[in-house]
Amino acid sequence: MSELIIRRSHTKKYMFTILNQVSGNTFKVSGDEFILDGAIANGVNFPYGCQNGFCGQCKATLIDGEVDYTEDGIPPGITPEEVDDNMVLLCRCKAKSDVSIVVSELDDSANIEVKTMPCKVQKIERLSHDVAKVLLKIPGDESLQYLPGQYIDVIHPDFEPRAFSIANSPANSSLIEIHVRLINDGKFTNFVFNELQENSLLKIEGPKGDFYLRENSDDPIIMVAGGTGFGPVKAMVEHAIDIGITRQIHIYWGARNEDDLYSDLGYKWDKEHDNVNFVPVLSQEDGDSWQGRKGYVHESVLEDFDNLTEYEVYACGPPDMVKAVADTFASKGMFKDSFFADSFEFSSQ
Ligand SMILES: Cc1cc2nc3c(=O)[nH]c(=O)nc-3n(C[C@H](O)[C@H](O)[C@H](O)COP(=O)(O)OP(=O)(O)OC[C@H]3O[C@@H](n4cnc5c(N)ncnc54)[C@H](O)[C@@H]3O)c2cc1C
Ligand code: FES
Incomplete structure (x- = not known):
């Protein structure tokens, strides 16, 4: 186990500086917040996906300093071997000192603000026995800036936020299309299929994720x-x-x-x-x-x-x-x- 990682040390609520040695970007986080949350709040584009410790997309190498995970321990998105190699999952760990890490940030084109916006269900259309297309209209002149491939969290007061990928190009970004697959016993997807009505109000939060088309390449x-x-x-x-x-x-x-x-x-x-x-x-x-x-x-x-x-x-x-x-x-x-x-x-x- 890395000596750089100290668990459950008793640290007062200090602000710590996070330095990414790749980009030279620095930002401050409190010892109470996840490092990834601090990066997002400071407009630093670290890669991430689920924000839940599962997907492994927020991995970084810890060069200097101390971090800690929550009481739940090491999340499933990182292997014991990776922990031994000083890798950390930024979405689930908190700084316990100033920290230096190495991680490839998203390029400038991904420098997009994550917003929470109201939206109205414009249309629900069944595409197959277990897939529905849902069109979400952002009211007024507002639109959601995103890169094609990114996802949003759909927010309803009765459920935890649920992630769905945006299924239309950003050319009309005031109308968001999602394809929802019905999950057996799934709380939110059953609600979408059985109760959600056109003209209902929801909220969306996004854009999220680093799955998007890289345009600065000629590779097939x-x-x-x-x-x-x-x-x-x-x-x-x-x-x-x-x-x-x-x-x-x-x-x-x-x-x-x-x-x-x-x-x-x-x-x-x-x-x-x-x-x-x-x-x-x-x-x-x-x-x-x-x-x-x-x-x-x-x-x-x-x-x-x-x-x-x-x-x-x-x-x-x-x-x-x-x-x-x-x-x-x-x-x-x-x-x-x-x-x-x-x-x-x-x-x-
Ligand atoms: C980044 C990202 C993008 C996503 N994009 C899409 C998308 O575009 N379209 C889409 O249909 N889904 C997408 N998903 C998956 C979607 O978020 C889940 O299917 C949804 O949250 C299920 O919510 P629920 O409340 O119906 O199920 P829950 O009530 O949360 O789950 C009930 C049970 O069903 C099982 N379950 C739930 N979801 C899945 C799943 N996806 N696969 C297998 N078993 C499951 C689990 O055992 C769970 O305990 C995405 C997920 C992520 C992380
Ligand atoms: S493990 Fe998915 S974003 Fe951290």
């Missing part, structure tokens, strides 16, 4: 979506088309059976844009009626590409799928720096 792209992971892919592809990106984009969309492919847009993009290639992959379609690809979606990519060194890979959807992509694509040469993911973990609350 592979997008791997599982289920409603198609939502953020849709936002990124629509944006790429809007701004005339000509990089090759291969979209692999995994679902259980044909009914789960809740949108025809992939076929349309493929037909209308030379640089877009759409491959739906079904994992539970055994009959002859489906002539397309079968199996797990990441396996189809591995069959189609011998070498992934020059590709940027974007993966989003169920945690198992995202993990399978991360684990197996690396063996075909995918670089860690060229891999971006949003794992649709569920809330722990």
Whole structure:
């Protein structure tokens, strides 16, 4: 265990300075707040995803100083080996002294304020037996600035906030589209399917996450979506088309059976844009009626590409799928720096 990490020391409520040695950025946090929360409050763009200790996206290397986790101990998003290597999860640890860390901040294009805004449910449309498209209208002249691929928390007074990826390009950012999959026994998603009415008022908080289209690269792209992971892919592809990106984009969309492919847009993009290639992959379609690809979606990519060194890979959807992509694509040469993911973990609350 790292000597730099001291647990539950009795420190008075001091302000500490956090220094990121990569960017030279510094900010102050109190010993009572999570370091990531301090970074966000100070407009420092550390990467993050779930903010709950699960996804591991807020990992940094501790160079100097002391941090502490809550009484719940080391969160699941970091392994004991990583802890031994002085890695910390910034969303769950608090400073106990001035701290120096090393972490790659998001680039300037991600310098977007996280806002909490009211919104009205403009439309709820069933796209399949277990997916609904919900359009959220931000009133007046307000809009939500975001990067395609990012997500919002949807806030209702009766529930804990729930994360949903934005499924439309930022071109019309006063109208937010989300694709909601119904979860068995899920409190909020059942509410959306059974009780939420058009014209109801909700709040959203965002944009969040570092899963967004990197525009400052010429590398060809592979997008791997599982289920409603198609939502953020849709936002990124629509944006790429809007701004005339000509990089090759291969979209692999995994679902259980044909009914789960809740949108025809992939076929349309493929037909209308030379640089877009759409491959739906079904994992539970055994009959002859489906002539397309079968199996797990990441396996189809591995069959189609011998070498992934020059590709940027974007993966989003169920945690198992995202993990399978991360684990197996690396063996075909995918670089860690060229891999971006949003794992649709569920809330722990
Ligand atoms: C960054 C991010 C982006 C997301 N984007 C989307 C999106 O665009 N579309 C979308 O449909 N979902 C998305 N999710 C997942 C979504 O947030 C959860 O499905 C939702 O919070 C479930 O809320 P609930 O109240 O219905 O379920 P809860 O009442 O919180 O959960 C009930 C039980 O269902 C199970 N469960 C809950 N969620 C899931 C899940 N996702 N997969 C498997 N089992 C689950 C758990 O066992 C849980 O105990 C995203 C998650 C994250 C972290
Ligand atoms: S583990 Fe920290 S943001 Fe997900």
